[in-house]
Amino acid sequence: MNDNNELDRMSSGIGGLDIVLQGGFFRGGLYLIQGTPGTGKTTLANQICFNHVARGNRAIYVTLLAEYHARMVQFIGRMSFFDESKIPDQLSYFSGFRVLREEGLPGLLTLVRREIIAKKVSVLVIDGVIAAQRSAEHDQAFNEFVHELQGIAIATHCTLFLVTSADRDAKTTPEHTMVDGILDLSDHSVGWSMPRALHVVKVRGSAYLRGKHAYKITDDGVVVYPRIEALLTEPSTAAHGGQERVTTGIAQLDTMLGGGLPSGSPTLLLGPSGIGKTTFGLQFLSRCSDSAPGLMMGFYETPARILAKAQQVCRPLVNLLGNGAVELLWQPPIDDSLDAYGERLLTAVRRRGVKRLFLDGLGALQSAPAAAERMRQYLPALTNELRIQGVTTLYSLEAANIVGPETRTSFGDLSVLAENLVLLRYVELRSRLHRLISILKVRDSDFDPFLHEFFLTDQGPAVNASAASPRGD
Amino acid sequence: MATVLVVDDEFGIAELFEAILEDEGHRVLTASNGRHGLEVLAKERPDVVFLDYMMPVMDGANMLRRMTADQKLQHIPVVMMSSIPEAAVAERCSGYVKFMRKPFYVSQVTDVVDELVGRSAPPDA
Numbered sequence: 001m002n003d004n005n006e007l008d009r010m011s012s013g014i015g016g017l018d019i020v021l022q023g024g025f026f027r028g029g030l031y032l033i034q035g036t037p038g039t040g041k042t043t044l045a046n047q048i049c050f051n052h053v054a055r056g057n058r059a060i061y062v063t064l065l066a067e068y069h070a071r072m073v074q075f076i077g078r079m080s081f082f083d084e085s086k087i088p089d090q091l092s093y094f095s096g097f098r099v100l101r102e103e104g105l106p107g108l109l110t111l112v113r114r115e116i117i118a119k120k121v122s123v124l125v126i127d128g129v130i131a132a133q134r135s136a137e138h139d140q141a142f143n144e145f146v147h148e149l150q151g152i153a154i155a156t157h158c159t160l161f162l163v164t165s166a167d168r169d170a171k172t173t174p175e176h177t178m179v180d181g182i183l184d185l186s187d188h189s190v191g192w193s194m195p196r197a198l199h200v201v202k203v204r205g206s207a208y209l210r211g212k213h214a215y216k217i218t219d220d221g222v223v224v225y226p227r228i229e230a231l232l233t234e235p236s237t238a239a240h241g242g243q244e245r246v247t248t249g250i251a252q253l254d255t256m257l258g259g260g261l262p263s264g265s266p267t268l269l270l271g272p273s274g275i276g277k278t279t280f281g282l283q284f285l286s287r288c289s290d291s292a293p294g295l296m297m298g299f300y301e302t303p304a305r306i307l308a309k310a311q312q313v314c315r316p317l318v319n320l321l322g323n324g325a326v327e328l329l330w331q332p333p334i335d336d337s338l339d340a341y342g343e344r345l346l347t348a349v350r351r352r353g354v355k356r357l358f359l360d361g362l363g364a365l366q367s368a369p370a371a372a373e374r375m376r377q378y379l380p381a382l383t384n385e386l387r388i389q390g391v392t393t394l395y396s397l398e399a400a401n402i403v404g405p406e407t408r409t410s411f412g413d414l415s416v417l418a419e420n421l422v423l424l425r426y427v428e429l430r431s432r433l434h435r436l437i438s439i440l441k442v443r444d445s446d447f448d449p450f451l452h453e454f455f456l457t458d459q460g461p462a463v464n465a466s467a468a469s470p471r472g473d
Numbered sequence: 474m475a476t477v478l479v480v481d482d483e484f485g486i487a488e489l490f491e492a493i494l495e496d497e498g499h500r501v502l503t504a505s506n507g508r509h510g511l512e513v514l515a516k517e518r519p520d521v522v523f524l525d526y527m528m529p530v531m532d533g534a535n536m537l538r539r540m541t542a543d544q545k546l547q548h549i550p551v552v553m554m555s556s557i558p559e560a561a562v563a564e565r566c567s568g569y570v571k572f573m574r575k576p577f578y579v580s581q582v583t584d585v586v587d588e589l590v591g592r593s594a595p596p597d598a
Contacts, residue, residue, distance in 0.1 A: 070556035070575030097484035
């Protein structure tokens with residue numbers, strides 16, 4: 001234990017939640033976990049207990065008018081954090097409702113106090129606090145109960161969690177002002193999906209990541225994904241300021257770009273369906289090595305299909321996939337949060353020190369809940385972190401129109417995303433479709449402004465050295 | 474008719490036993506933890522005790538230990554109840570005659586009582 005004036009932290013055992021809380025809970029703190037029914041309050045509280053006892057500590061879970069213990073154990077018993085061997089020596093389940101009914105709040109306080117001391121526990125949960133609130137003769141009695149709980153927590157250094165239901169439009173109540181921290185769990189309809197959000201309403205004496213953060217309830221319990229744009233407000237390391245160029249794997253395209261892609265920069269490869277965006281991306285990855293590993297994150301094509309494509313048009317990549325210099329991260333565009341995608345991507349990048357990233361099908365991110373309102377903050381935050389990690393990134397994005405002079409996408413302003421912009425498009429000329437490539441933008445650099453015709457060959461894309469003729473000859 | 478003591482902290486369990494067994498003509502005593510249970514046993518001699526394993530103040534293992542150490546109480550059959558498997562309970566205590574894993578069915582309760590104390594006559598009309 002630290003000096004009495006210093007507040008120790010206690011990990012929740014949930015990585016994303018500790019990040020949101022910027023270090024976990026304060027030992028001896030009193031926290032409120034609130035949420036509407038079905039949002040995982042009881043799962044979260046149990047998970048905190050099991051994670052705590054897994055570190056050799058003791059905890060007690062007290063229920064008031066909540067689930068029967070047997071039913072609760074049946075549900076949480078299927079989750080990976082559940083460890084039967086910890087019950088009851090390290091983790092006990094008690095009901096406090098009978099005591100509450102017969103002896104009121106003072107009786108419940110006595111029970112809590114004596115059990116914390118007798119069993120030397122350092123985490124105690126009271127689930128179903130609404131029953132205690134309703135049993136109070138008046139508001140002041142419940143306030144005194146909360147105040148005394150806080151005193152118990154401080155004196156015993158035991159971290160207390162009160163679990164309670166909250167209406168969607170819950171007003172601030174006295175206990176909200178008295179507790180040291182409030183975690184609010186909620187879900188809401190977005191079209192046909194119901195994304196879950198964790199919101200730290202307050203934490204006394206500490207910074208925390210404000211706003212909503214996505215979470216899921218999985219077989220591993222509650223998994224929290226800190227909101228990318230909140231998490232990456234501060235760069236994780238010093239910015240990567242390299243001026244060197246990185247080859248695209250296509251010599252003529254490098255020439256058009258003025259020597260390749262600026263190292264550590266994001267490039268948007270824009271074009272209609274079927275024009276060869278993925279083939280360009282594979283070529284980009286074919287220049288990876290053990291010292292400059294690569295990653296492809298794709299949303300639509302399975303790893304097997306990507307491998308088959310590489311065997312057809314980019315054989316050097318097959319070897320790199322085989323020896324692990326390039327990794328395929330397949331992420332079906334399911335009903336997941338932007339932050340879950342971002343977390344998976346950044347974890348894969350950091351784990352292997354990835355230097356080349358090809359994110360195939362950027363538009364898939366738009367199917368994530370709240371993508372439309374968040375994209376202008378999310379993508380720059382993600383892109384900036386990739387730049388800081390020294391990753392040269394190629395994003396492919398599908399253009400809505402197949403043929404014609406205009407290029408429309410489902411994304412709005414592309415400048416927030418791309419420092420370099422490469423456009424692929426079809427042009428119809430003399431009853432034949434031609435594939436053209438052009439550069440629209442390169443960071444701090446001049447570039448070849450002409451359109452060039454390109455062909456997809458079994459060696460990958462082949463770009464004509466001379467500018468395309470307007471007559472097609 | 475038998476006298477059954479149910480020792481369980483969880484609200485609703487003792488009430489459930491009362492509903493099940495009183496209909497069968499049995500008398501049901503209740504206590505909310507091991508200490509209360511021993512207080513009841515100081516005044517009453519039930520034919521069987523249903524004892525919850527995890528309770529505040531005094532848990533089921535402790536109460537059973539006190540009962541088996543007491544010549545006046547050690548003959549009373551004890552049915553241990555818990556939401557955790559019997560193997561985990563058996564590691565920590567012994568001396569109970571039966572184990573019931575929670576959640577259980579009504580028929581299990583009546584079957585166990587019938588087995589331990591014999592089927593009693595239906596209540597007088």
